[in-house]
Amino acid sequence: MWRVVFGCVLVASVATNVLLLRQRARADAKGTSSPLVPPASKQRAPLATTRVSVPPSVVALDDEKLEQRIASAEERLYKLLPLHERFDLEPPAPDHEARLKPLWDRVLRGAPYTLECRGRVCKVETKASNDWQTSMGMDPDNMGYFDGQSIGSNGIYVQVNDEAKVAGIQWFMRLYIAMHASSAVDACKKEHPTAGSVIFKLALDAQHQLDIATTGTLANQAGGVCIRKVLESLVAAKPLPAEVTELPNDAFGIRVP
Known part of the structure; x- marks a missing residue:
């Protein structure tokens, strides 16, 4: 954890310093250095400095890419903060x-x-x-x-x-609960008693259409086909809300018996 935090801070710090040095060099070249710099006669001897090695991959970046690198590091660091610190x-x-x-x-x-x-x-x-x-x-x-x-x-x-994600989770959970409480699913189990399971994975395709992937030992057998039809009928009765853009990345299964 702390290695990740240190890495994010280091990336942001190095990229920021490279960007600041470039901006200062441009300002000096244009004669727009800060007026707060004292005349040469009043300047003290420069302090000894420690040279920091900057990775060539960072030096090679233009200003826009450096700013993107800084923003990315700050975003990663923000995600590592505990919630009470984000709140502040x-x-x-x-x-x-x-x-x-x-x-x-x-x-x-x-x-x-x-x-x-x-x-x-x-x-x-x-x-x-x-x-x-x-x-x-x-x-x-x-x-x-x-x-x-x-x-x-x-x-x-x-x-x-966000509201769209909440709507997707709630729709998915209602479907899950309805499947496990369905008398039609129970009827499928009685009519097709072969033991096994059928597993459903729901997702949205590029056209915002619901895709139902079916796996498990009963996926292509009569019992699994029967249970899938129950799922499809429940989806038809309670269609996915239009505002939903994603569904939980979870699968759920029905076991027989």
């Missing part, structure tokens, strides 16, 4: 607060709490028990809102997913 760096996000308030009202069931969002990170302070985590995991309407969370003495911090 971001501006207020009242839109996220408005989105999440109904959710926290539901899962905390009337317990008092405070909610503050900055950027994609929100902080919740409450004296309620952590039973809210169970509520979020049991009801599809409460699922998918966060792609990261931390719980500690300094509060609850969560990182918010």
Whole structure:
């Protein structure tokens, strides 16, 4: 972990210094050096400096590529920060607060709490028990809102997913629950009792059409074909919302018996 952090900091530091040195050299060449530099008669003898070896791959980059390298390193470093530190760096996000308030009202069931969002990170302070985590995991309407969370003495911090991702996760989970509760799936198992499993992987293709990949020992057998038809009928009854751009990268299976 710390090696990754150090690497990100080093890349950003080296690229930034190369860029600053180039900009200063251009300014000196144009006679636009800082007016704060004292006349030669008043300058002190230069201090001894340590030469730092800059990788040729960095020196060869133009200014635009250096700026891209710096931005990439900063982005990677940001992702390594704990949520409470990201929270401190971001501006207020009242839109996220408005989105999440109904959710926290539901899962905390009337317990008092405070909610503050900055950027994609929100902080919740409450004296309620952590039973809210169970509520979020049991009801599809409460699922998918966060792609990261931390719980500690300094509060609850969560990182918010965008609305399209939330819609995709909730649609997927409703489908998963419906399949495992389906009487039609039970009928397939009784009609085709050959033991095995059928596994489904759902994804969106380039045209935003739903693709269902089927694998498992029963994928091409009567039982698996029967169960796939149940899945297709459920999808037809509850089509994928238009705003969804991605689905969870998870497969789910049905076992027989």
